[in-house]
Amino acid sequence: MSELLQKLGVEHPLILAPMAGGPSTPRLAAAVSEAGGLGSYGAAYLPRGKVRDVIHEIRALTSRPFVINLFADDGVAAEPVVLQEAQAAVAKYREALGLPPSAPPAETATLAEAFPVLLEERVPVFSFTFGIPAGAILDACRSNGIVTMGTATSVAEARALEAAGVDCICAQGADAGGHQGTFDRNAEPPLVGTMALVPQIVDAVRVPVVAAGGIMDGRGVAAALALGAQAASLGTAFLLCPEAGTSAPYRTALRQARDDSTVITRAFSGRAARGLANRFTREMSGAPLAPYPVQNSLTREMRAAAARAGDHELLSLWAGQAASLAREIPAGELVAQIMHETAKVLLQLKPEA
Ligand SMILES: Cc1cc2nc3c(=O)[nH]c(=O)nc-3n(C[C@H](O)[C@H](O)[C@H](O)COP(=O)(O)O)c2cc1C
Known part of the structure; x- marks a missing residue:
């Protein structure tokens, strides 16, 4: 068993990636942890006061370790001119849905508001993306036995995370969904x-590395381990599980996904994310955008209305480049299948004695 799995108290080198904004549910996180993987919950968009409820819901379903994930960057306000142009760019979509041009800001808890709850609740693992939380936050985790996992999309980011004292690094390749x-x-x-990022980060840092991006089955997990990662983090692979909060139109779009279906877009949130191409990503390509989280607020009601209407053309359909390999089975079964496949692949690769 690797150093990381021992530290996490987890049987399998398989992590359910956090997926804020709908797909993450306490049921999904608990099902993966119960199956011997490490379940995660993306809590970044939760309104103030909801973070604790989610932690309690997960704990009611499993006594095993789990991850709560937050964004290390709360984003910035938009300059008035930028805001005006960004509002104009989404106006026709909002108008068609009967929404006013301006959008109310989100009720989302900031990192400073949400983290104290994680601390009070002594969550087993705190993972984050978009940077490095303040030193006081990482210190508090260290002195309270909370394992920290930071996301890196380059060797320089991985080095910075290690220098800040995080316990492990999630190397997120460009193949990744979200x-x-x-x-x-x-x-x-x-x-x-x-494939290129993981071994370079493994060579650059001493802390354990987790591989993320495009991993859907035992072949991918075995490859991640071969590259030097101690575990693999899978998001898209779990989007069609019944326990996931993936909306019906999002599921419909995922079932049609092919290898070339995804694009990187800032149009929904202001931050670069990979998802299935649709009318909104196509029409908004090159349009003026507000920074995160303002752009996210501008499109929130549109996305919610589209989901209600069963229309996947105006929804953010976050998905990785291997989305076509997603399986529509319960999460616990998926963990068991993937680990069975991983063992088979590793055995096949073993040289003859
Ligand atoms: C729907 C969705 C939502 C995501 N939300 C988050 C999030 O809230 N926090 C985070 O750190 N990563 C998030 N990610 C990225 C995942 O942590 C992970 O890097 C990615 O799923 C790995 O690639 P894969 O989807 O090909 O497995 C999200 C990914 C998806 C697909």
């Missing part, structure tokens, strides 16, 4: 693929 965890909100993400 937001690229790149620290600098204004920079284009480096887009290094998982």
